[in-house]
Amino acid sequence: MAPVTEKKAAVTVHDPMLPRVARVRKRQRDLADVWTLNLEMEDGELLKFAPGQFNMLTVFGVGEVPISISGDPAEDGGGLVHTIRAVGTASGALTRLGLGAAVGVRGPFGTSWPVEEAKGNDVVILAGGLGLAPLRPMIYSVLANRRHYGRVALLYGARSPEEILFRSELEQWRRRLDIELQVTVDHAETDWYGSVGVVTTLVPRATFDPHNTVAVVCGPEIMMRFGTAALRKAGVPDQSMYLSMERSMKCAVGLCGHCQLGSAFVCRDGPVFRSDQLGSLMTVKEL
Amino acid sequence: MEGLERIVREHPFFAGLKEEFCQLISGCAKNVRFEAGQYLFHEGEAADQFYILRSGRVALQMAATTRSLTIQTVGEDEIVGASWLVTPYRWGFDAKALELTRAISMDAACLRGKCEGDHDLGYEMMKRFAPVLIQRLQAARLQILDVYGTRN
Numbered sequence: 119m120a121p122v123t124e125k126k127a128a129v130t131v132h133d134p135m136l137p138r139v140a141r142v143r144k145r146q147r148d149l150a151d152v153w154t155l156n157l158e159m160e161d162g163e164l165l166k167f168a169p170g171q172f173n174m175l176t177v178f179g180v181g182e183v184p185i186s187i188s189g190d191p192a193e194d195g196g197g198l199v200h201t202i203r204a205v206g207t208a209s210g211a212l213t214r215l216g217l218g219a220a221v222g223v224r225g226p227f228g229t230s231w232p233v234e235e236a237k238g239n240d241v242v243i244l245a246g247g248l249g250l251a252p253l254r255p256m257i258y259s260v261l262a263n264r265r266h267y268g269r270v271a272l273l274y275g276a277r278s279p280e281e282i283l284f285r286s287e288l289e290q291w292r293r294r295l296d297i298e299l300q301v302t303v304d305h306a307e308t309d310w311y312g313s314v315g316v317v318t319t320l321v322p323r324a325t326f327d328p329h330n331t332v333a334v335v336c337g338p339e340i341m342m343r344f345g346t347a348a349l350r351k352a353g354v355p356d357q358s359m360y361l362s363m364e365r366s367m368k369c370a371v372g373l374c375g376h377c378q379l380g381s382a383f384v385c386r387d388g389p390v391f392r393s394d395q396l397g398s399l400m401t402v403k404e405l
Numbered sequence: 406m407e408g409l410e411r412i413v414r415e416h417p418f419f420a421g422l423k424e425e426f427c428q429l430i431s432g433c434a435k436n437v438r439f440e441a442g443q444y445l446f447h448e449g450e451a452a453d454q455f456y457i458l459r460s461g462r463v464a465l466q467m468a469a470t471t472r473s474l475t476i477q478t479v480g481e482d483e484i485v486g487a488s489w490l491v492t493p494y495r496w497g498f499d500a501k502a503l504e505l506t507r508a509i510s511m512d513a514a515c516l517r518g519k520c521e522g523d524h525d526l527g528y529e530m531m532k533r534f535a536p537v538l539i540q541r542l543q544a545a546r547l548q549i550l551d552v553y554g555t556r557n
Contacts, residue, residue, distance in 0.1 A: 247553030277553040304548045308466055308473040311503055315477045316547040319540075323480065338552040344543070 134371050137176045137222030140198060142215050148201060149281055152248065153213040154188065157198040157221055165197030165223075168230030169255030170362060170390045174370050175200065176222030177215065181208035184367040184385070186252035187226060192262055197226055201251035201283070227370045229390045231256040232360055236332035240268040242324060242354070244345045246275045246317050246337025250283045252362050252389075253336050257291070264296055268331075271298040271324040275317025275341070278303050279310045298324060317341060321348040328353030336362040343400050346393050356394035363388045363396070409434050412509060417482050418457055418533055426526050433515035439463075439502035445485060452494045454510050455486035461506025466499045476548075477541070478503065484537050489513035 132138060144156035159165065165173075167187050176182040183206070189199025204210040215221065233256060241260055245253050260267055272291065276282045282301060292299045300320045302313035313320070317337070333354050335345045342361050349359055365377035365384040372386030380399045382388065410431040413419055419427060437456070439445060445456060445463060456463075463485050465477045476498065479485055485508070488496050494513065520527030 275553075277551065281553065302478075304551070304553070306475045308464070308475055308501075310475060313462075313478045313480075314464065314475045316544045318547070319544060340547070340550060341552050344547060 134224060134227075135369070137174070137182070137224050140221045140223045142217055142219045142221060145215070145217065148283055149203075151204045151213070152201060152283065153204070154199060154201045155212065155215070155221075156189075156195065157200070157223065158195065159198065159223065164194045165226060167191060167197035167226040167255075169233055169259055170231035170252060171226040171228045172252075172367075172370075172389060173197075173200065173223055173225030174227070174367070175202075175208075175212060176224075177208055177211040178220060178222060180211040182222065182224075182368075183208040183212070184227075184370065185209075185212075186362070186389075188251040188254045190258040191255050192258065196255070196258075198223070201248065201254075203248050224370060227367075227385055229388055231334050231362075231390055232332055233259045236260070236334075237263075237266040238268070239358075240326040240331040241270045242321075242326055242331055242333040242349065243270070243272045244317065244321070244333060244335045244337075244349070245273070246341040246345070247277060247281070248283060249335075249337030249341070249362070250274055253334060254284065254287075256334060261291070261294070261297070269298065269326050270296070271300070271326055273317060273320040273324055274299075274301045275320070275337070276301070276303050278305045279312065300324065316344070318344045318348040321345070321352050326352075329355075331358055333359045334361075335359060339364070339400070346400075357392065359393035360390055361393060361396065362390050409436065409509070412436075412459070416457060416459075416509070418484065422529055426529055429519050429523070429526060430511070430516065433512040433519065434509050435512075437508050437510040439506045439508070441502055441504045441506075443502050445500040445502065445508075446496050447499050448496050450496050452486060452488035452496050453513050455484065455489045455513060456500075456508040456510055458483050458485060459507045459509065461508075462503045463506055464501050464503050466501060467497075468499075477544070484534075487534060487538060489517070490534060 139160045140157040142155055143158045146154045148154055172184050172186045174182050175185050185200040187197055188201040189196030202209050202212050204213040302315050306314045331354050333349050335342045346359050363384050367385040368374045368376040370385045372383040377384040413431045414427045460481055462480045464475045466473055466475050485500050
């Protein structure tokens with residue numbers, strides 16, 4: 119499977135296998151088990167990255183995990199902003215690090231969202247749960263260069279009203295008059311007056327020209343499967359849909375094979391893939 | 406009646422329906438509106454109508470053991486209610502308008518009678534309801550899967 123986006127990883131001049139030391143400069147709790155960490159390299163380098171890429175973060179003595187970059191590509195240090203859910207030993211340890219604590223950083227790695235390719239088109243951003251974090255740099259880029267894009271729809275699904283990520287930013291974006299923003303939750307009590315239902319139900323409600331649209335999708339794999347199906351039903355061709363895949367990435371440079379998906383390595387050929395190049399892989403069990 | 410016929414004919418749910426069927430259906434239809442907070446119906450009541458929303462939003466709600474849950478919200482051009490299709494014709498949830506909502510209310514007994522009298526009409530109605538039911542079944546499955554647990 120060929121790499122899917124023209125834009126490849128920013129060139130890493132350092133040994134990609136060697137973690138460099140960064141320090142935690144800011145930590146913010148987004149949800150009960152989700153934290154955003156702003157890091158700063160000890161050598162002062164500002165990590166350049168493309169939206170959609172990821173870094174390998176190490177808690178020394180504990181372990182290393184791939185974490186998508188969730189910062190603003192236009193801001194200094196945007197490449198060192200990571201939104202992390204505490205789900206395992208290393209990610210849990212990352213979320214418990216205090217200010218000034220050391221973190222190993224390798225990266226950025228992987229392919230990026232089609233920020234340039236989408237210019238001149240409508241853009242549909244379909245995010246589920248923590249999948250909004252890897253898409254946030256793309257949202258920043260599109261909004262910062264709004265005049266280059268047609269209609270922009272951000273469709274976001276969360277588990278419940280309490281688990282809506284980046285809530286204050288969503289509210290800010292909603293106040294803009296040049297973006298259609300819809301939020302839905304899967305489960306809610308009756309004091310929630312927003313939308314209830316799976317994120318795929320937002321697709322037919324959104325306004326876009328399917329033949330002139332680039333769609334980016336990120337969330338749990340089953341959500342992306344149904345999300346792309348809903349976009350396909352709305353008329354968006356697979357060649358215009360991009361997904362961010364998640365596998366067990368270890369080396370991050372396409373050597374170890376841990377993240378193999380069909381004939382591709384997610385760390386090197388992904389994580390962002392075009393839907394037509396994933397083909398039927400999305401429906402293969404335990405791949 | 407002319408106005409209702411036009412609304413039915415132009416509504417996406419009835420797209421492609423023959424003129425004579427539009428006329429038949431319009432005979433069972435009436436315009437209704439609900440203020441924010443007003444219930445369209447309650448769980449257990451007779452499902453003697455269904456609604457095609459023209460504007461506004463409606464929450465479908467169920468009482469769990471200690472709390473009430475919203476299981477879905479539906480909006481413009483969407484359908485509220487399928488219990489009128491199958492016996493015992495009782496609502497399985499509450500439906501509450503979240504904002505001022507305008508809808509076409511369909512008299513279920515009237516429509517069932519017309520569908521029985523003309524199975525071609527019945528088949529056309531089934532062709533329109535089946536995708537709604539399938540879509541809601543799939544959505545319910547995704548909700549049950551509770552998919553937003555572990556993405557990083």
